[in-house]
Amino acid sequence: MPELSLVAEMDDKIVGHILFSKIQIVGESIYDSLALAPMAVIPEYQMKGLGSKLVARGLYRAKELGFNSVIVLGHKDYYPKFGFQRASKCGIKCPFKVPDEVFMAIELTENALDGESGIVQYSDEFNEVE
Numbered sequence: 001m002p003e004l005s006l007v008a009e010m011d012d013k014i015v016g017h018i019l020f021s022k023i024q025i026v027g028e029s030i031y032d033s034l035a036l037a038p039m040a041v042i043p044e045y046q047m048k049g050l051g052s053k054l055v056a057r058g059l060y061r062a063k064e065l066g067f068n069s070v071i072v073l074g075h076k077d078y079y080p081k082f083g084f085q086r087a088s089k090c091g092i093k094c095p096f097k098v099p100d101e102v103f104m105a106i107e108l109t110e111n112a113l114d115g116e117s118g119i120v121q122y123s124d125e126f127n128e129v130e
């Protein structure tokens, strides 16, 4: 989503980016959610807090736009500090074969994922990522 494509600028250049795209959680019902991906900070600018700011700002804006949850497939030790937990705890499954601990979800509003079990359906572009 263009509204959820954010950049980090330093020294008059873009040094980091985060994107969130719309997904659906398909179970007995279908729920709208967001996927956080991709995200990157160029190596010379890593470990300065930029990645954390991008995540925090992105989650804040996602909530402002009315989204209740975000899913991420990523580093298992990085995302929990923002409040992400294993998505499997909420019965949310990944369509790709990945270790359980790398597929995570966060509620942007209290209990947003209660009862929203199902399998995540990403847009087709994600199926082409290897």
Ligand SMILES: CC(C)(COP(=O)(O)OP(=O)(O)OC[C@H]1O[C@@H](n2cnc3c(N)ncnc32)[C@H](O)[C@@H]1OP(=O)(O)O)[C@@H](O)C(=O)NCCC(=O)NCCS
Pocket (backbone or CB within 6 Å): 039, 040, 041, 042, 045, 046, 047, 048, 049, 050, 051, 052, 053, 073, 074, 075, 076, 077, 078
């Ligand atoms: C992941 C990434 C975006 C973090 O950006 P950053 O600006 O360095 O992040 P921050 O400075 O906000 O945070 C650094 C913290 O994250 C931790 N961290 C960075 N990469 C990590 C990883 N792969 N796994 C676990 N922790 C990681 C650092 O150890 C540091 O921890 P500390 O705050 O406890 O010291 C950056 O390392 C990157 O672009 N990596 C390559 C692309 C990538 O992996 N993207 C994410 C795909 S899920």
